[in-house]
Amino acid sequence: MESVALYSFQATESDELGFNKGDTLKILNMEDDQNWYKAELRGAEGFVPKNYIRVKPHPWYSGRISRQLAEEILRKRNHPGAFLIRESESSPGEFSVSVNYGDQVQHFKVLREPSGKYYLWEEKFNSLNELVAFYRTTTIAKKRQVFLQDEEPLPKEMPPHPRAQPWRCRCLPGPGSASDLLCDFQESHSPLCSLDWLRCGPKQRAEHPTQVSHSITLDPEWPPPPAG
Numbered sequence: 001m002e003s004v005a006l007y008s009f010q011a012t013e014s015d016e017l018g019f020n021k022g023d024t025l026k027i028l029n030m031e032d033d034q035n036w037y038k039a040e041l042r043g044a045e046g047f048v049p050k051n052y053i054r055v056k057p058h059p060w061y062s063g064r065i066s067r068q069l070a071e072e073i074l075r076k077r078n079h080p081g082a083f084l085i086r087e088s089e090s091s092p093g094e095f096s097v098s099v100n101y102g103d104q105v106q107h108f109k110v111l112r113e114p115s116g117k118y119y120l121w122e123e124k125f126n127s128l129n130e131l132v133a134f135y136r137t138t139t140i141a142k143k144r145q146v147f148l149q150d151e152e153p154l155p156k157e158m159p160p161h162p163r164a165q166p167w168r169c170r171c172l173p174g175p176g177s178a179s180d181l182l183c184d185f186q187e188s189h190s191p192l193c194s195l196d197w198l199r200c201g202p203k204q205r206a207e208h209p210t211q212v213s214h215s216i217t218l219d220p221e222w223p224p225p226p227a228g
Helices: 067-076 128-137 202-207
Strands: 002-005 024-029 036-041 044-049 053-055 061-063 083-087 095-100 105-112 165-172 213-218
Touching: 067 083, 067 095, 067 105
Parallel strands: 061 083
Antiparallel strands: 002 024, 002 053, 024 036, 036 044, 083 095, 095 105, 165 213
């Protein structure tokens, strides 16, 4: 997996890997230590502090699971091209790609050159992220068309509640005078839902950083009509 260095790090031990802010590192192992990842940069390998880097999204990575469990997971995701990447059982520290072919689950060992490039067939890649991106548009199988695909996306938005209207949020920061903080958002849930004080604007949150209670009332006159 790819990660981006958030800060520079100077190695102080022989098994550590130094890097500069903004470098792109390849993560080789995330399982053995909760604070340090094994990574590679420009052909050199070593351990890096995980709080110095940001790992790019990789929902397809399943870590250290067995071949059998990988097959069970992918059979439940019942569509050709469903896949995951896991640590290789036969070669610790290396990776395998498991892919649902529709009628079976196929496993590919990810090969790695001494230079650090990954490959399955002829094409070479600098990272697993690049490998996955390539086989989303190029068949990973030789005798049939199989493209890597994620799970079916969930709906981005729930349908609006029939009583959806603008709301007025009255923030009560505790004893003392209360101030009306008009939260400019559309509430699409029931009036009985609780309202997290974080829904207020950042200025209001800064003014009332302590616990805040709310009374919420339907306000059909908000937002007010433009002056004119």
